[in-house]
Amino acid sequence: MSSNLFSFVAGTAGDWRIARIERVAGGGLPAAERLAVLEGPLEPSAGWHWSLRGFVSNVRYATRAETRELRARQPPLARPSATCAALIPIRKSAQWWELAQDERRAIFEERSRHTAIGLDALPAVARRLHHSRDLGEPFDFLTWFEYAPEHEGTFERLLERLRGSEEWRFVEREVDVRLVR
C-alpha cells in the first residue's frame, strides 16, 4: 500500500490521550483512552477499540493562487508547542458525491469559502487531510489538526465557521475527537 496511507487507532496505546469524543451528526465513535497515528496499513495489535484509515492525496479543489497561499502559510505537524490535536472524521451525503466537479467547487469555495476560512487559522492550526471514501471506510475524510493550547479559540472559530457553511449541509456524519499530548 501507499506510504501516503495513515491509520488512526484508538485504544489503550498511542502518543495522544483522548480528552473527549463528541458526536456532531450521525453515529458517534466508542470511547477510548489513547490514540496512535500510524503510517501505513494498520498493524493488528491488542487493545484497540476502533481504527480509521485514509490517504493523503493531490488537491481536489484549490486553484494555483490558493495553493500558493496555503503552502506559504501552513505550518508543519509535530511542532513542540502544538500539544492539542483534533481528529474530525466526516461523511458527506450521496447527493454531494453525485455533483459534478464545477458544482462541488462552487459550493466548497465560491459559496462556503472553505479555503479562505482555513487560511484565517494559519499558522496557528496545522492540518492534514486524509481521504477515506475510496477505501470503503465509514467516513469520507479524516482531518487531523494540531495547535497550541492558547490557539484553541482560533480552532473553535474555524470549526464554527465551517459548520455554518453551505458545504456542511452535505455532511451527514461528523465526530469531533479531541486529544492532548
Next chain:
Amino acid sequence: MSSNLFSFVAGTAGDWRIARIERVAGGGLPAAERLAVLEGPLEPSAGWHWSLRGFVSNVRYATRAETRELRARQPPLARPSATCAALIPIRKSAQWWELAQDERRAIFEERSRHTAIGLDALPAVARRLHHSRDLGEPFDFLTWFEYAPEHEGTFERLLERLRGSEEWRFVEREVDVRLVR
C-alpha cells in the same frame, strides 16, 4: 475494502484472452495468456503473473454539462456484441500531480479536449476508469474499454487523439493490453 475496488489479474485464467501487450511509454508488463477482472480485493490464487488494482470514484474534472452528456450517451459494460477489450494503465509525472486543480482542468479539457474526444467514441466504446495512484500502485489510472470488432477503428482514433494531446505530455508510463472474449 470498497465494493468500488477492482482487480485485473493476468495469468492462465480469466474470461478474456490477451491478444497482445504493447509498451507505449516507460516500463511494460510481462506476457500472460488470460486476464480476469475481479470485483473487490485480489483473492490470491495460483497461476497469476501480474495484477493491478483500482477503484471507481467520483468525477474529478467533468462539469455538470459534460456529466449530463456523458451519462446520456455512455453504454454499459458487458454488451454481448462487445467482444474486444483494452486495459490501458497509465502513470502521470510528479509535475502533473503538483499542479493545482484549475491547472489540471485547463490542460485536461480546455486544451486537450479529453471529455470531448471521449464523447466522439460513444456509444461505440464503453469505458470504466479506475484510480490506482492513491493505493500506492505502479500506475495512476487503469482504463478499461469494451467495443465490438467493427468499432476497432473508432477506438484506435480515440487513442490516437488522446496520445497527441497536451495532457499526454504528462504521461510517463503507458501500456496497451488488448483482449478478446
